[in-house]
Amino acid sequence: MISPLPAELVQAILAIHLAMEMEELYEALAKYMEELCDISLFSCFLFNNNNNCYSLAYSNVIESSIWDEIIFKKDQAPFVELFDHEPLLTPIPLTWFGNGYDIHWAKELTIDHETAAAIVFHEYPENLEENAISLRFLLSHFTDAIVRTTIFCEMRSSKEEQASRLDLINEMGEMVGNKTLEPVLATLMRIALKITRAEVGSILLYNDAGELKTSIEWGLREAALKALSFTSPEPTPYIEKIGLSKEIFIETDISHSQQLSFSDSGHSIISIASFPLYTPHASYGILNAVNLDPDSEMEEQDLETLNTIAKLAATTIENHRLRKMLDKQP
Numbered sequence: 001m002i003s004p005l006p007a008e009l010v011q012a013i014l015a016i017h018l019a020m021e022m023e024e025l026y027e028a029l030a031k032y033m034e035e036l037c038d039i040s041l042f043s044c045f046l047f048n049n050n051n052n053c054y055s056l057a058y059s060n061v062i063e064s065s066i067w068d069e070i071i072f073k074k075d076q077a078p079f080v081e082l083f084d085h086e087p088l089l090t091p092i093p094l095t096w097f098g099n100g101y102d103i104h105w106a107k108e109l110t111i112d113h114e115t116a117a118a119i120v121f122h123e124y125p126e127n128l129e130e131n132a133i134s135l136r137f138l139l140s141h142f143t144d145a146i147v148r149t150t151i152f153c154e155m156r157s158s159k160e161e162q163a164s165r166l167d168l169i170n171e172m173g174e175m176v177g178n179k180t181l182e183p184v185l186a187t188l189m190r191i192a193l194k195i196t197r198a199e200v201g202s203i204l205l206y207n208d209a210g211e212l213k214t215s216i217e218w219g220l221r222e223a224a225l226k227a228l229s230f231t232s233p234e235p236t237p238y239i240e241k242i243g244l245s246k247e248i249f250i251e252t253d254i255s256h257s258q259q260l261s262f263s264d265s266g267h268s269i270i271s272i273a274s275f276p277l278y279t280p281h282a283s284y285g286i287l288n289a290v291n292l293d294p295d296s297e298m299e300e301q302d303l304e305t306l307n308t309i310a311k312l313a314a315t316t317i318e319n320h321r322l323r324k325m326l327d328k329q330p
Contacts, residue, residue: 008036009134013141025149026058029142036138037131041122046146047074047115054118061122066097079106079120087125109143116143165305168195172309181320185216188287188313193218195306196273197293204239205277205285205317212239212285220290227264228254228272235261242274242286248303249274252292273298275306277314284317 012032019025026044034040043059054077056062056070074080078094082105091102105121119139125131168191175184185203193201200219204212214222228238238260242249250273254260262269268291275287287310292298 006134008032009137012036012134012138016138016141016145019145019149022057022146022149025142025145029138030060032138033135036134037125038127039121039123039125039131039135043120043122044146045072045077045079045118045120046150047117049114057117061101062096063099070096074115077118079103079118080108082106083108083118087121087128089124091122091124107139109139109146111143111147116147165301168305169308169312172312175312175316178316179320179323181215181317184313184316184320188309189216189218191309192275192287192289192306195302196289196298197296198273198289199291201287201289203277203285203287204243206243206283212243215285220288221267224264224267224269224290225288227267228260228262228269230259231261232259239286242276243283246276246278246283248276248307250298252294270294275310277310277317279311279314279318281318284314284321287313 012028012035015028015032016025019028029044030040030042033042041061043062044057045054046057047054052074054072054074056067059067062070072078078092082088082092082103087105091104094101094103102122103120104124107119108115109117109119128135172187172191175187178184189201189203192198202214202218202220202222202225203216204222204225205215207213225239226237230236230238230241251257251260252271254262254269254271271290271292271294273289273292276283277285277287
């Protein structure tokens with residue numbers, strides 16, 4: 001006959017599975033680890049299978065302001081050697097950001113034989129033998145919950161990002177019929193710098209003579225763009241080649257680029273993203289975002305969003321020019 005679980009343990013497991021936010025989940029674990037297992041000092045490191053790293057996600061010992069900075073490769077994490085061992089009476093002393101932290105024990109949390117996280121104990125579990133069953137149940141259910149909560153949070157974040165992208169597209173779509181071009185271009189420039197996380201940018205449009213001229217300049221001088229050239233198969237001005245293209249162009253490190261050269265010492269162009277403005281009927285110009293955030297890589301969905309917005313802007317430019325042509329007719 002299987003003995004029923006103690007009521008306190010059932011309550012703890014229920015609280016862990018009812019948590020829908022990471023903060024609630026960690027708080028539930030902390031509460032019941034102390035109540036049921038007499039363990040109050042611990043940290044939780046989540047494991048990322050993509051980069052093979054442990055990152056600190058929660059601690060009631062380590063200052064929260066430095067959690068994001070504490071990351072270890074799997075084979076370099078200072079606690080992995082404790083996974084299959086008994087707790088240490090004499091802890092491993094570690095120093096992170098000038099502060100000392102003792103590690104007495106660590107448990108690897110796995111699901112379907114894959115690492116999900118690690119619990120690091122900063123105190124010796126005095127009554128481990130009598131609390132072993134409760135601790136095992138808690139950590140087992142916590143592992144399931146943390147995977148489920150992570151997936152839930154990622155899905156919600158993805159939906160929020162999609163909604164944000166749709167909001168930007170709708171904002172530009174509402175301006176397609178605008179009779180004045182300047183607000184449309186200013187909106188396009190603002191959205192472009194937001195999505196690319198760039199420092200400066202500009203929009204160049206073709207004039208009646210077929211020349212690319214700056215229509216919107218947000219910190220990016222036309223002279224700087226004219227100093228940028230493609231080097232192969234033969235030297236070609238950057239804006240000239242991009243203007244003839246219908247492809248997004250991105251270079252994140254111009255100084256080490258094998259296809260670009262920059263000859264203006266008075267300006268700084270470290271990286272650039274350019275989006276041709278065109279419709280099925282004609283090309284109208286180029287949107288440029290310069291000096292992208294080096295710590296933030298643009299995702300494919302970001303590029304698709306900006307490309308969609310650029311096409312909406314190009315349609316507006318086309319409508320504006322058609323309207324001018326009609327106004328000139330007798």
